[in-house]
Amino acid sequence: MSQYRKNGICFPKGFKANGIHCGIRKNKTKKDLSVIYSEVVANAAATYTQNKVKGAPIFVTKEHLKDGLAQAMICNSGNANTCNANGVEIANGMSELCAKALGIKAEDIIVASTGVIGEPMSMDPFVQHMDELCAGISDQKGSDACEGIMTTDTFKKEFCTEFMIDGVTCRIGGMAKGSGMIHPNMATMLAFLTSDVAITSELLDEVVHEVVNDTFNMVSVDGDTSTNDMLCIMANGMAKNKVIDEKNEAYEAFKAALMDICVDISRNIAKDGEGASKLLTCIVQQAPDITCAKKVAKSVITSSLFKAAMFGKDANWGRILCAIGYTDAIFDVDKIDVTLSSEAGELPVCVNGSGCGFDEDHAANVLEEDEIDILIDMHQGEGYATAWGCDLTYDYVKINGDYRT
Amino acid sequence: MSQYRKNGICFPKGFKANGIHCGIRKNKTKKDLSVIYSEVVANAAATYTQNKVKGAPIFVTKEHLKDGLAQAMICNSGNANTCNANGVEIANGMSELCAKALGIKAEDIIVASTGVIGEPMSMDPFVQHMDELCAGISDQKGSDACEGIMTTDTFKKEFCTEFMIDGVTCRIGGMAKGSGMIHPNMATMLAFLTSDVAITSELLDEVVHEVVNDTFNMVSVDGDTSTNDMLCIMANGMAKNKVIDEKNEAYEAFKAALMDICVDISRNIAKDGEGASKLLTCIVQQAPDITCAKKVAKSVITSSLFKAAMFGKDANWGRILCAIGYTDAIFDVDKIDVTLSSEAGELPVCVNGSGCGFDEDHAANVLEEDEIDILIDMHQGEGYATAWGCDLTYDYVKINGDYRT
Numbered sequence: 001m002s003q004y005r006k007n008g009i010c011f012p013k014g015f016k017a018n019g020i021h022c023g024i025r026k027n028k029t030k031k032d033l034s035v036i037y038s039e040v041v042a043n044a045a046a047t048y049t050q051n052k053v054k055g056a057p058i059f060v061t062k063e064h065l066k067d068g069l070a071q072a073m074i075c076n077s078g079n080a081n082t083c084n085a086n087g088v089e090i091a092n093g094m095s096e097l098c099a100k101a102l103g104i105k106a107e108d109i110i111v112a113s114t115g116v117i118g119e120p121m122s123m124d125p126f127v128q129h130m131d132e133l134c135a136g137i138s139d140q141k142g143s144d145a146c147e148g149i150m151t152t153d154t155f156k157k158e159f160c161t162e163f164m165i166d167g168v169t170c171r172i173g174g175m176a177k178g179s180g181m182i183h184p185n186m187a188t189m190l191a192f193l194t195s196d197v198a199i200t201s202e203l204l205d206e207v208v209h210e211v212v213n214d215t216f217n218m219v220s221v222d223g224d225t226s227t228n229d230m231l232c233i234m235a236n237g238m239a240k241n242k243v244i245d246e247k248n249e250a251y252e253a254f255k256a257a258l259m260d261i262c263v264d265i266s267r268n269i270a271k272d273g274e275g276a277s278k279l280l281t282c283i284v285q286q287a288p289d290i291t292c293a294k295k296v297a298k299s300v301i302t303s304s305l306f307k308a309a310m311f312g313k314d315a316n317w318g319r320i321l322c323a324i325g326y327t328d329a330i331f332d333v334d335k336i337d338v339t340l341s342s343e344a345g346e347l348p349v350c351v352n353g354s355g356c357g358f359d360e361d362h363a364a365n366v367l368e369e370d371e372i373d374i375l376i377d378m379h380q381g382e383g384y385a386t387a388w389g390c391d392l393t394y395d396y397v398k399i400n401g402d403y404r405t
Numbered sequence: 406m407s408q409y410r411k412n413g414i415c416f417p418k419g420f421k422a423n424g425i426h427c428g429i430r431k432n433k434t435k436k437d438l439s440v441i442y443s444e445v446v447a448n449a450a451a452t453y454t455q456n457k458v459k460g461a462p463i464f465v466t467k468e469h470l471k472d473g474l475a476q477a478m479i480c481n482s483g484n485a486n487t488c489n490a491n492g493v494e495i496a497n498g499m500s501e502l503c504a505k506a507l508g509i510k511a512e513d514i515i516v517a518s519t520g521v522i523g524e525p526m527s528m529d530p531f532v533q534h535m536d537e538l539c540a541g542i543s544d545q546k547g548s549d550a551c552e553g554i555m556t557t558d559t560f561k562k563e564f565c566t567e568f569m570i571d572g573v574t575c576r577i578g579g580m581a582k583g584s585g586m587i588h589p590n591m592a593t594m595l596a597f598l599t600s601d602v603a604i605t606s607e608l609l610d611e612v613v614h615e616v617v618n619d620t621f622n623m624v625s626v627d628g629d630t631s632t633n634d635m636l637c638i639m640a641n642g643m644a645k646n647k648v649i650d651e652k653n654e655a656y657e658a659f660k661a662a663l664m665d666i667c668v669d670i671s672r673n674i675a676k677d678g679e680g681a682s683k684l685l686t687c688i689v690q691q692a693p694d695i696t697c698a699k700k701v702a703k704s705v706i707t708s709s710l711f712k713a714a715m716f717g718k719d720a721n722w723g724r725i726l727c728a729i730g731y732t733d734a735i736f737d738v739d740k741i742d743v744t745l746s747s748e749a750g751e752l753p754v755c756v757n758g759s760g761c762g763f764d765e766d767h768a769a770n771v772l773e774e775d776e777i778d779i780l781i782d783m784h785q786g787e788g789y790a791t792a793w794g795c796d797l798t799y800d801y802v803k804i805n806g807d808y809r810t
Contacts, residue, residue: 325630
């Protein structure tokens with residue numbers, strides 16, 4: 001099982017990191033520049049936002065990962081470097097400064113940015129602080145790096161897991177930022193994974209896409225797909241397992257471990273959604289197929305009306321049926337059962353597409369909890385999916401009514 | 406030009422209406438049952454929700470409108486009659502009681518409901534109050550009917566317009582309810598239109614679909630497509646114009662008048678969106694085509710992040726670009742200009758896809774107004790569209806956190 005761990009990204013062998021304040025943000029106590037470094041060149045893969053308006057770092061990172069290799073990641077917060085006329089120039093400049101400071105090739109750098117879109121950006125903070133950042137890397141500074149990528153996140157998302165391949169222990173570490181503008185399509189806002197597993201870059205790319213589709217792409221905070229979403233992984237092979245070069249047992253072991261850590265990070269991004277007070281997990285089973293199950297699960301946790309009802313602890317299950325109904329999936333409404341569930345117990349609300357009546361006091365108890373599961377049994381096939389979201393609160397409106405200032 | 410008018414639906418010749426409290430709602434001061442009646446059988450057409458979970462009245466109304474004829478509309482608020490095992494039975498019962506009280510055929514009745522989904526419903530209030538409702542109809546009770554269909558609406562949407570065909574004056578009246586669960590797909594929550602124009606039911610059906618696609622289907626309050634959306638029109642021919650039976654000048658005159666009144670109703674549904682403090686109008690021009698223009702306009706006014714920024718009077722235009730980018734339309738980002746505009750002036754924020762800088766004091770003045778236009782010029786074709794929405798406020802969360810109780 002994956003678990004929370006300080007300096008999680010430095011848990012696999014050969015990874016160091018750091019995070020500092022370089023001056024992009026006005027608040028000097030808030031770190032805004034992070035680096036992750038692998039002692040050796042690693043195989044690397046990434047998934048990116050499908051938004052047609054893309055941050056400049058996305059273009060530069062795609063170019064750098066064409067050869068499937070990377071050795072470091074540089075990321076700033078406080079400015080998304082998106083919709084800036086000189087954005088690519090800035091992203092290239094960040095790579096070059098970082099490469100020089102670490103003594104590696106600029107083409108082996110993954111670049112990322114997060115923050116306000118369309119805000120002018122200067123090279124100055126990078127010129128002045130890149131050496132300091134890179135000189136300070138250590139395997140005890142993973143949490144500093146995690147802090148440096150946070151925006152309105154309220155807690156750090158750092159996880160690690162380990163697994164065995166032929167008696168060899170391999171490790172995966174990960175960190176992410178989420179919070180707002182979260183409705184990933186192919187990647188999440190920003191997630192950086194490290195591993196010491198030995199795997200070809202082709203298979204690394206394949207497994208990442210498989211796992212991301214079932215984890216990060218099943219999260220929504222507000223339905224807004226960011227311009228800067230990116231998930232990337234570096235696997236440096238320092239665990240010394242036999243290189244994974246086919247879809248064998250070792251591949252499956254790695255995939256299971258990667259799924260495990262990505263589920264935990266995804267859940268925590270949903271839980272720490274902007275203004276969120278509750279984690280909502282929608283589990284759809286017996287759908288006609290997986291595509292339908294995914295559409296239904298994601299539609300429910302994206303519905304503003306349902307999210308507001310959860311904030312108000314109101315078992316207004318009609319809004320669940322409504323959200324199921326406006327997906328473009330094809331299914332029979334009259335077979336659907338819905339149950340709300342939490343540590344306080346189970347609350348069946350709908351059987352065969354119609355209300356089944358429930359005790360309001362019991363409902364209030366079930367919905368009082370911080371983590372609510374919505375179990376949807378469609379009784380018409382084998383499709384299964386899980387999606388993660390959060391409630392819609394006054395604080396979401398407050399945070400986003402005044403984000404820039 | 407269409408205009409607000411008390412008893413708007415009774416403005417065309419031969420229409421009477423009424424609205425009363427029949428006991429579906431606990432609050433006795435709130436009307437919850439409405440009827441509209443035409444002195445003669447009218448040609449009728451309707452558009453319905455595309456949500457796969459549909460209110461029972463939708464099924465009954467579709468059946469009744471198969472012959473393109475109707476003479477009355479009956480609608481309750483306080484219960485959506487959706488996801489109820491006996492829903493169709495109730496909707497049929499409503500028709501039969503209403504038909505009997507008015508002395509017309511049950512097949513000529515349009516039935517509609519709005520309110521909570523999945524709440525058990527009884528025939529009793531209808532049995533006890535249908536005669537009273539129908540006995541009280543008059544051409545001075547249109548506003549009572551309008552009140553009877555309201556849920557969380559804060560003001561009545563009643564409009565009328567008139568137009569000439571070959572020297573004959575024809576009229577259109579309309580009323581609607583909106584507020585929450587508003588993201589119409591084929592119709593709006595509930596809109597009822599009356600006209601004394603003479604037109605074949607085939608052409609009436611065609612013109613209604615054309616107009617609805619450019620008006621009601623371009624409104625969003627919260628992205629949630631209701632289970633009970635319905636727009637219907639009765640045209641009773643009492644204006645005595647030559648029957649419109651081809652797409653001639655008269656057809657175009659009727660279409661223009663219908664468009665006019667539907668734009669006004671749509672704007673007002675957006676303006677009175679649940680918790681809304683601002684009307685947002687997004688106008689897209691020079692898009693590659695109309696489909697792209699519509700997708701872009703609707704995506705912007707649906708973005709939770711942008712809506713929250715408007716509530717906070719924050720010119721965070723990056724969120725507009727972000728929302729444009731995650732549509733599935735195809736276009737060139739680098740040609741897009743964006744200007745925010747209100748009675749206080751114009752504020753260009755983005756030129757050629759990049760920020761152009763602006764004065765924050767001027768921005769604050771522009772965004773202080775209650776009605777904000779977002780002008781998006783894509784500079785790459787002839788496509789044009791307008792969409793209407795509202796800001797996302799604390800009150801939206803408050804209203805929907807506790808809707809049932």
